[in-house]
Amino acid sequence: MLKINNLEVVYNDVVLVVRGISLEVPDAGIVALLGSNGAGKTTTLKAISKVLYSEEGKIEDGTIKFNEHLLNELSPEQIVRLGVCQVPEGRQVFDELTVDENLRIGAYTRKYSSDIRGDLKRIYDYFPVLAGRKDVLAVYLSGGEQQMIAIGRGLMSRPRLLMMDEPSLGLGPLVIAKIFEISKKVNREEDVSILLVEQNANLALNFSQYGYIMENGKIVLDGPAEKIMENEDIKEFYLGLTEVGKKKSYRNVKHYKRRKRWLS
Ligand SMILES: Nc1ncnc2c1ncn2[C@@H]1O[C@H](COP(=O)(O)OP(=O)(O)OP(=O)(O)O)[C@@H](O)[C@H]1O
Numbered sequence: 001m002l003k004i005n006n007l008e009v010v011y012n013d014v015v016l017v018v019r020g021i022s023l024e025v026p027d028a029g030i031v032a033l034l035g036s037n038g039a040g041k042t043t044t045l046k047a048i049s050k051v052l053y054s055e056e057g058k059i060e061d062g063t064i065k066f067n068e069h070l071l072n073e074l075s076p077e078q079i080v081r082l083g084v085c086q087v088p089e090g091r092q093v094f095d096e097l098t099v100d101e102n103l104r105i106g107a108y109t110r111k112y113s114s115d116i117r118g119d120l121k122r123i124y125d126y127f128p129v130l131a132g133r134k135d136v137l138a139v140y141l142s143g144g145e146q147q148m149i150a151i152g153r154g155l156m157s158r159p160r161l162l163m164m165d166e167p168s169l170g171l172g173p174l175v176i177a178k179i180f181e182i183s184k185k186v187n188r189e190e191d192v193s194i195l196l197v198e199q200n201a202n203l204a205l206n207f208s209q210y211g212y213i214m215e216n217g218k219i220v221l222d223g224p225a226e227k228i229m230e231n232e233d234i235k236e237f238y239l240g241l242t243e244v245g246k247k248k249s250y251r252n253v254k255h256y257k258r259r260k261r262w263l264s
């Protein structure tokens, strides 16, 4: 479904942030893109959705294909129309608009109001907590509820591929579990593929079928989620475990050495 080949992205014509990555998301699949701060995860999503253009970013090399379409030269709106939607990092809801208005904005590429009404109902069924707060300004909602708005707004464009950028950021475990449970339901019931960017590797790998680890603009490891979870380096560095169940301090981990090993 989504196929990225050898993608390179630069900012301001000089800074090469994504350095030749290849990545695939199959039909109705859930794929995790993991990595530490500044690895280039968000930039990769922005290159797909083309939000990149508004930030002096440019695709320097490589191809991004979605089904039979080459996405490289398309506009953000064309990308949404094709069924690819990015739920941004940090939620970015419109504070001064109500929950309902925020959700409706997600349908901006669509025409038929009866369809849109039907979809709103569907989203409120997924997120009943939002249904009870339709007319409340988004600014008054909790972080978890705002994340639900952000996902709901994305779903209003009827995506075939939903890209979520760190949906767990700053949220408590119960809300996170709820959000992941609903995302899985959307994936199952509507065959929406998901590309999930996360720093929380444990969470993401348990949710996904396949994972990619990104460091410094490159994919340093990929494989089925359960395989990645078994990888000793990943366990130690990303999951913070030495033996299953035993926590280890991040400070003891020689990050550099390990990264070098992955890259070699
Ligand atoms: N608009 C921009 N202009 C210039 N450099 C940028 C821009 N956005 C990001 N960068 C740089 O690109 C690199 C990758 O950033 P990116 O946001 O893609 O990382 P990330 O993996 O999403 O990190 P995090 O986990 O912290 O969100 C960083 O070094 C960052 O400083």
Ligand SMILES: [Mg+2]
Binding pocket: 041, 042, 043, 089, 165
């Ligand atoms: Mg990011």
